[in-house]
Each structure stands twice: as structure tokens, then as C-alpha cells.
Amino acid sequence: MSTPSPARTAATGATLVIGATGTTGGRTAARLTAAGHLVRAASRKGTPLAGTDPVRFDWYDPATHAPALRGVDRVYVVPPVGDPEPARVVLPFLRRARALGVRRAVLLSASAIPAGGPAVGRVHAALPEVFDEWAVLRPSWFMQNFTGEHAHAHSARTEGALWTATGDGRVGFVDAEDIAAVAVHALTDPTPLNTDLVLTGPEALGYDDIARILSEVTGRPVTHRRLTHDALRDRLAVLLPPEFAAMLADMDRAIAEGAEARVTDTVHRLTGRPPHDFRTVVQREATARPLPSPALD
Structure with a gap:
């Protein structure tokens, strides 16, 4: 064309x-x-x-x-x-x-x-x-998964835990604000991009890192709980269609195998500024909407 x-x-x-x-x-x-x-x-x-x-x-x-x-x-x-x-x-x-x-x-x-x-x-x-x-x-996976209404955010708040099958795998988590900034560029720039764009944050973090940063910023302990692929699939299938639960568990296994341990310069290249780091995003969103304390029972 x-x-x-x-x-x-x-x-x-x-x-x-x-x-x-x-x-x-x-x-x-x-x-x-x-x-x-x-x-x-x-x-x-x-x-x-x-x-x-x-x-x-x-x-x-x-x-x-x-x-x-x-x-x-x-x-x-x-x-x-x-x-x-x-x-x-x-x-x-x-x-x-x-x-x-x-x-x-x-x-x-x-x-x-x-x-x-x-x-x-x-x-x-x-x-x-x-x-x-x-x-x-x-x-890549959204940073807001840990601050919004995602299952990870919910379990961090109510259980003080993140349940994954990612092992030691790392992910270039990305801020939804950075995704939106790129989306606006792609929608409005006079010259169409006509390509696909992998968007990440500035560093690849493991879920142990995510739990530590959440703990440090919010002042409430959060732990990464490691599950097997099948255990995660079964946990997700309680809330999601079985096929979708299996696909998400497969994605965690891919993370464990290193598939998401990358960062790109796409956000910086298209917006003219570096992407936001995870600690900054948690601090920003905790200030905008204080996170409820986890249940004690």
C-alpha cells in the first residue's frame, strides 16, 4: 500500500x-x-x-x-x-x-x-x-498492575503478596502514562507510523524487585510468592475463562524463561523524554490515591 x-x-x-x-x-x-x-x-x-x-x-x-x-x-x-x-x-x-x-x-x-x-x-x-x-x-506489563485494580494490586493490598510463576524472570514494566503519550503520537502525527512498537520502562525488574519497591514506598510489607505454572493457571481459572487463565500462566512461564527481560528506547524516541521508572510511578499514584492497608486477618 x-x-x-x-x-x-x-x-x-x-x-x-x-x-x-x-x-x-x-x-x-x-x-x-x-x-x-x-x-x-x-x-x-x-x-x-x-x-x-x-x-x-x-x-x-x-x-x-x-x-x-x-x-x-x-x-x-x-x-x-x-x-x-x-x-x-x-x-x-x-x-x-x-x-x-x-x-x-x-x-x-x-x-x-x-x-x-x-x-x-x-x-x-x-x-x-x-x-x-x-x-x-x-x-510490556503495566506498572499500574500494582497500583490500580489488577489482581496483583489487590493481592498486594489485601494479602501483602504477589503471586506469580515468573521465578527470577525480569520484565521491562511500563507506565500507562507513557503508553498514552505514545498512543497520542501514533494517532496524531502527520506521518503514520505503520509499524509495531514495543514499549517498556527504563529497566527490567523481577517480581522480587517489585515487591521490595512497593514495600519501601508504601511502608507495608509485600512479598513475592512463587508458584508453579499449573498452580498459577488454576488460581487464575477461579476468576477467568480457562483458556485465558492458561494463556496468562504461559506468559508468566515465558517471563521466567527471559522473554520479557528487555528495554527499548521507543518511549524516549517518540515522546522526547525518558520513560518513567517504577518507583516514581508508585510514589505518584500512591499520592494521588492512597492505597488501603492490607487485611490483618
Whole structure:
């Protein structure tokens, strides 16, 4: 496919941000509106967000898709969480978006999933066939997994423990604010990126390191509890579909084998500043929203 000229890629409509109340979607929507861009903030309830045009959007309700796309020329795509085969709903939506005039799509994937891989990897592989202007963000594991509503944050708060099958493996954890900064660049830069981008923080940390930093910053002890692959899979399967639980356990095993022990310069290269380190993020978010003390029983 030919590369569009910068003049043709100038934004003329709104940006649809799917998952606008989520970890990266909310931050992306906020950055776009702060920069003066029109934003349609899509969520299942159509939750109002400051400076945006809220719209109800449900991946599994196609009747919500066309109204959400009205007046939109680019879209930030956060696939449905927990669906082991998101391509079944995401690809028909993307093709419909292209037919309705959307020119650019930026897809949130993960560093552990290559193009053509499982889950969102199928969407990644098909994206260049649908859009001339595209990017795939492949962030490492989120730092907010330990400060937000993720299972790790919950167990750190309530049990003083992080349960993983990662062993001594290390991860280039990344701040969701840095992901959002790159997303805005990918959505609005006159020249489309037309590539996938692995996003990490400035250093690779093990879960022992994460537990130590959480303990030091919050003043409450947090310990890394090491599980086998099968024990983690069974623990996750209590809350998640079995296929998704197995996939997450497989990702922990890959971490243990060194698959995520890397850092990239992508955030610095595209935003002009270095990525945030984990201690800074924990301090920032603990100040913004004090973390509750763990249960004593």
C-alpha cells in the first residue's frame, strides 16, 4: 500500500477512543483533549469524561458500533479484555470503521504477543490489510498492575503478596502514562507510523524487585510468592475463562524463561523524554490515591 502524504493525514474529524474509562484509554483521551483534539469517548455505559463526547460502545453489541464511529477519522482500539479470540469481534468492527471513513487505527496489543500470535495477535496481523495508516502498540506489563485494580494490586493490598510463576524472570514494566503519550503520537502525527512498537520502562525488574519497591514506598510489607505454572493457571481459572487463565500462566512461564527481560528506547524516541521508572510511578499514584492497608486477618 502507498504511504499517504502528510497533508492527507491531517485530522479532520474526531478520534474514537475505545475503553475510554480504562487504564490506557482514559489517559489517551485526556491527553488528546488537552491538546485540543476532538474525542469520542467510548465505554459500555457511555460514561461522561471531561472535554469529550461520550458514546456507548459494546464490542458484543454491533448496534453500538456505527453510532460510535459517526464523524470519526481515527480510532484507538483496546480489544475486549479477557476474550481469548478477540479477532471475532474486533476485525468486523475495523472493517466497518474503514468503510465508514476511518483512516487511521492504533491497536493496543502486548509485547508478549507478536503479529499472527494468539488472541490480539490475529488482529495485529490483519491491521495493515484494513488500513493504510496504522500502528500497533506492544507495551510490556503495566506498572499500574500494582497500583490500580489488577489482581496483583489487590493481592498486594489485601494479602501483602504477589503471586506469580515468573521465578527470577525480569520484565521491562511500563507506565500507562507513557503508553498514552505514545498512543497520542501514533494517532496524531502527520506521518503514520505503520509499524509495531514495543514499549517498556527504563529497566527490567523481577517480581522480587517489585515487591521490595512497593514495600519501601508504601511502608507495608509485600512479598513475592512463587508458584508453579499449573498452580498459577488454576488460581487464575477461579476468576477467568480457562483458556485465558492458561494463556496468562504461559506468559508468566515465558517471563521466567527471559522473554520479557528487555528495554527499548521507543518511549524516549517518540515522546522526547525518558520513560518513567517504577518507583516514581508508585510514589505518584500512591499520592494521588492512597492505597488501603492490607487485611490483618
